[in-house]
Amino acid sequence: MTAKVPGGGRRFGGLRALCFGARLALTGGRDGTIRTALTAVGVGLGVAMLLLAASVPTARHHRDERIHHRIDINLDDRVIKPSADTVLISDIDTVFRGKEIRGRMVQPEGSGAPLPPGVLHYPRPGEMVVSPALRKLLAAPGSELLRERLAHPITGEVGDPGLLGPGEYVFYLGGEHMVDGVAGARRLDHFGKAYPRKPLPPELALLGIAGIVVLLAPVGVFIAAAVRFGGEQRDRRLAALRLVGADRGMTAGIAAGEAVLSTLVGIALGAILFIAGRQFIGLADIQGLSVFTEDLTPEPLLAALTVVAVLALSLVVTRLAMNKVAVEPLGVVRRSGGTTRRLWWRIAMPLLGLVLLRTSVRNASDLHNAGGVALVVAGMLALLVGVTAVLPWAVEHLTGLSGGFGPLSWQLAVRRVQLSGEAATRSVNGIAVAVAGAVALQTLFTGIAQSPPAPPPRMTHVSSAPRTHVGVARLDDGMGEAERYAAVFAATPGVQQAIGFGELSVSTPGDGFPQTVRIADCAQLRLLASLPACSDGDAFLVVPPGTGGADDMTTWKAGTPLRIGAGGPRWTTPRITATAHATSADPQGDFPERMLLTTPRAAGPTAIAHAASTVGLTYTASGEDVQDRIRTAAARLAPSFSVNFPGQPQGDPALDGIKRALLAGVTAVLLLIAASMLLGALEQLRDRTRVLAVLVAFGTRRRTLVGSVLWQTALPLALGLLVAGLVGTTLGRVLLGLVGKRAVYDWSTLLAIGGLGAAAAVVVTLLTLPTLWRSTRPEGLRHE
Structure with a gap:
C-alpha cells in the first residue's frame, strides 16, 4: 500500500519511511530533540562500555608482553658464570596496608649488565629507582612506616615498559656484596622469557566466561531500554501520521528511522566518550587494577561487531515495541490488548538456560572448546535475560492484588505501574540483571576459592588464644x-x-x-x-x-x-x-x-x-599496623628479610587477578546502570509533566507525588531484587556444578550486593526529585 507524504505527492517506500523518521528525530521540535538526545546519551554510554570490553584482548596481550619482558628468573636451568654482562638480583617484595609492592635488589657485575625493562640505569648501592605510583605512595600522608622501611634515596623512576599498569608499586634497590645462591640472590645475563600460554584451569576458564557474560548482559539490557526513551510521545506522533494516510508498515518504518538515527548518534557519542575517557584511564585504579592508555585499543573486528549489534538491537527492540501497541488514526495510543501476560514462555526461557548449562560441559576440556563455551554463554544469557521476562509478570500480578487500598501515594504509584508496566520495569531491568550476575559471580568466587576444611586447631597452639x-x-x-x-x-x-x-x-x-x-x-x-x-x-x-x-x-x-x-x-x-x-x-x-x-x-x-x-x-591483632611494623623492622635489619603470616589466607594469584578484573568491571557496570536509571527516570518525569501539573492544580500535595514516585521505584525494585537473587544463586550453583564444586553461599556478601543495588536505585530516584518539583509548576499546564 502507498500513501501521500505530508506536503508531497511522491510515493512513500520503505527507505523513504526510514529517512522521514530520521528527519523527524532531528526536526520534531523541542520534545523530539530532547528524546533523541536522551536516547543518544543512553546508547552512547552503553557503546562506550562495549568498546571498553572490546579493548580487553589488547590490554591482556600488552600485559602479558610486559610480564614476559621483565621475567627475572633463569628458566633454562643453565649455569650462568659471572661476567661483565651479568647481574645479581634477589626478590625483596613487601606489603603495606594490603598493597603489594614488587621489589628487587640488583647488583650489576659489569658495564654490560642487562637492564630491567623500564630502568635507564642501575641505582648505586643503597639507592633505589621507584615507579611513579610508589613515589606518590611514599609521599602520601600516613605512609611513615613505608618511608621508614624504604629509607633509601630515590634516583630515578621505573618507566612504563617495566610496569603492568600505571598504578603498580615497583622499586629496584642497589645492592652490594651479593653472592649467587645466598639470601635468594641469582645471576642473570638477560631479562625476559617468552613461553607459550598455558590453558587456564577449568575453574578459572569458567570464571572468565561467566564474568564476560555478567558484565555485558546488563549493557545490552541498558541499550535496549535507552532505545525506548520517549516511546509514548513517539506513539502519539505516529497516530497523527496515521490520520494523514500512513499505514502500519509506514509507521513501523518511521519508528525504525528514528531509532536508527538516535542509535547512530549514540554510537558516535559513545566513541567520543571512549576516546575522551581513554586519555584519563591511567589515573583510575579500580579494585587494584590499572591500565595504560595505549592498552585500551579496541580490536577492529570486535568494534565493528559492536556497531552492528547495537544497530540490530535497536531495530529489534523498536519492532517488538510496535507490536505491543495499536497506533490508530483516531486514537492517540490504544493498547493492543488488555490480556494478562502469560507466564509459561517467561518461565521457559530460564528453564532453557538451565537445560543448556546442564548439557554444555561433560568434562573439563569442554570449557576450552568453542562448542562448550557457546552453550555455557547461551545458557547464562537465557537465565539472566529471563529476569527481564519474569519481572513484568510479577509486577503486574502484585499490583493487581495490592491496588485499591493503602495511602494515596501508594494508589497513585500502583495505578501508574498498571498503566505503564513496561516503563516501570524497564528502568529496573538493568539493575536486576546486574545484581543477578553479581550474585552468580560471588557464588562462583566463593565456591572456587573454598579450600578443603582445615583440621581442628590444637588446644595448645598459641594461635588459638583470642586476638x-x-x-x-x-x-x-x-x-x-x-x-x-x-x-x-x-x-x-x-x-x-x-x-x-x-x-x-x-x-x-x-x-x-x-x-x-x-x-x-x-x-x-x-x-x-x-x-x-x-x-x-x-x-x-x-x-x-x-x-x-x-x-x-x-x-x-x-x-x-x-x-x-x-x-x-x-x-x-x-x-x-x-x-x-x-x-x-x-x-x-x-x-x-x-x-x-x-x-x-x-x-x-x-x-x-x-x-x-x-x-x-x-x-x-589489637595493635595498630602491627604487621607493617614487623615488616619495617625486618627491612631495617636486611632488605632481603621475608616476612610471612601463616594465619592469613593465601590466595591463588591467577584467581586473584581474574577477581580484580571482574570486580573492576562490575563496578563500571553498576555505574553505567545507575546512569541509565537516572536517564530513564528523567525521561518518564518529562513525559508526565502535564499530568503532574494537573494533579497539583487540583489540590494534590507535592509530598504525595514524591511518595508515589518513590513507591513506583520501590515496588518493581523489590520484586526485581528478589527475582535476581533467586536467579543469581541458582546460576552460581549450576556453574559450580559444571566443575564439580559445591556451592557455599556467603550470605552477608550477597545481601550487601542486593543492598548496593537497592541503594543505587533509591539514590537515583532522590536525584530526580528536583525535576519532579519543577514539573508540578503551573507552567507545566501549557500545551502546544
Whole structure:
C-alpha cells in the first residue's frame, strides 16, 4: 500500500519511511530533540562500555608482553658464570596496608649488565629507582612506616615498559656484596622469557566466561531500554501520521528511522566518550587494577561487531515495541490488548538456560572448546535475560492484588505501574540483571576459592588464644644471628614474643623425605619445646602434640648421613639427647612430623652456614599496623628479610587477578546502570509533566507525588531484587556444578550486593526529585 507524504505527492517506500523518521528525530521540535538526545546519551554510554570490553584482548596481550619482558628468573636451568654482562638480583617484595609492592635488589657485575625493562640505569648501592605510583605512595600522608622501611634515596623512576599498569608499586634497590645462591640472590645475563600460554584451569576458564557474560548482559539490557526513551510521545506522533494516510508498515518504518538515527548518534557519542575517557584511564585504579592508555585499543573486528549489534538491537527492540501497541488514526495510543501476560514462555526461557548449562560441559576440556563455551554463554544469557521476562509478570500480578487500598501515594504509584508496566520495569531491568550476575559471580568466587576444611586447631597452639596471631621472619644469610634478630623484633610494638633459631631442611640422599632441623641456644630451644636439662652439644627429638605419629614419615637416627637442601653438602645426624614435646609457645608448632632441635655445637658449622635465620613471632591483632611494623623492622635489619603470616589466607594469584578484573568491571557496570536509571527516570518525569501539573492544580500535595514516585521505584525494585537473587544463586550453583564444586553461599556478601543495588536505585530516584518539583509548576499546564 502507498500513501501521500505530508506536503508531497511522491510515493512513500520503505527507505523513504526510514529517512522521514530520521528527519523527524532531528526536526520534531523541542520534545523530539530532547528524546533523541536522551536516547543518544543512553546508547552512547552503553557503546562506550562495549568498546571498553572490546579493548580487553589488547590490554591482556600488552600485559602479558610486559610480564614476559621483565621475567627475572633463569628458566633454562643453565649455569650462568659471572661476567661483565651479568647481574645479581634477589626478590625483596613487601606489603603495606594490603598493597603489594614488587621489589628487587640488583647488583650489576659489569658495564654490560642487562637492564630491567623500564630502568635507564642501575641505582648505586643503597639507592633505589621507584615507579611513579610508589613515589606518590611514599609521599602520601600516613605512609611513615613505608618511608621508614624504604629509607633509601630515590634516583630515578621505573618507566612504563617495566610496569603492568600505571598504578603498580615497583622499586629496584642497589645492592652490594651479593653472592649467587645466598639470601635468594641469582645471576642473570638477560631479562625476559617468552613461553607459550598455558590453558587456564577449568575453574578459572569458567570464571572468565561467566564474568564476560555478567558484565555485558546488563549493557545490552541498558541499550535496549535507552532505545525506548520517549516511546509514548513517539506513539502519539505516529497516530497523527496515521490520520494523514500512513499505514502500519509506514509507521513501523518511521519508528525504525528514528531509532536508527538516535542509535547512530549514540554510537558516535559513545566513541567520543571512549576516546575522551581513554586519555584519563591511567589515573583510575579500580579494585587494584590499572591500565595504560595505549592498552585500551579496541580490536577492529570486535568494534565493528559492536556497531552492528547495537544497530540490530535497536531495530529489534523498536519492532517488538510496535507490536505491543495499536497506533490508530483516531486514537492517540490504544493498547493492543488488555490480556494478562502469560507466564509459561517467561518461565521457559530460564528453564532453557538451565537445560543448556546442564548439557554444555561433560568434562573439563569442554570449557576450552568453542562448542562448550557457546552453550555455557547461551545458557547464562537465557537465565539472566529471563529476569527481564519474569519481572513484568510479577509486577503486574502484585499490583493487581495490592491496588485499591493503602495511602494515596501508594494508589497513585500502583495505578501508574498498571498503566505503564513496561516503563516501570524497564528502568529496573538493568539493575536486576546486574545484581543477578553479581550474585552468580560471588557464588562462583566463593565456591572456587573454598579450600578443603582445615583440621581442628590444637588446644595448645598459641594461635588459638583470642586476638593473637603468628608470623615468621626469615633471612637466608648463613650468619647464624637469629637470636640478635629476635631481640629486634621483640622490641617492636605489638609483638608479644620473638623466638630466634636457624632452620634448614635435610633429607636422605636420593628421594628422601625432607625433615626439619632447628638450631638455637638452650634458652631459645626451651621456648620451642619442654626440654630436660640442656647444654651446648645436646640435640632433642621433638614430637608435636596431638599427632599420634600416624602420618610421621621422619627417620631420625644418630649417625645417619643426610643431605642439606636439594643439592647441598652432607650432614650427619648428631647424638639425640632426649625426646621432648613441642610447647604452645612455638609459633610454628603445627608441624605434623617430628623435628630435630639442636644446639650450635651439636649442629656443627656446616649446618649453621646453610641454615636460614628464622624468627617465630606472636603478636596481638589489637595493635595498630602491627604487621607493617614487623615488616619495617625486618627491612631495617636486611632488605632481603621475608616476612610471612601463616594465619592469613593465601590466595591463588591467577584467581586473584581474574577477581580484580571482574570486580573492576562490575563496578563500571553498576555505574553505567545507575546512569541509565537516572536517564530513564528523567525521561518518564518529562513525559508526565502535564499530568503532574494537573494533579497539583487540583489540590494534590507535592509530598504525595514524591511518595508515589518513590513507591513506583520501590515496588518493581523489590520484586526485581528478589527475582535476581533467586536467579543469581541458582546460576552460581549450576556453574559450580559444571566443575564439580559445591556451592557455599556467603550470605552477608550477597545481601550487601542486593543492598548496593537497592541503594543505587533509591539514590537515583532522590536525584530526580528536583525535576519532579519543577514539573508540578503551573507552567507545566501549557500545551502546544
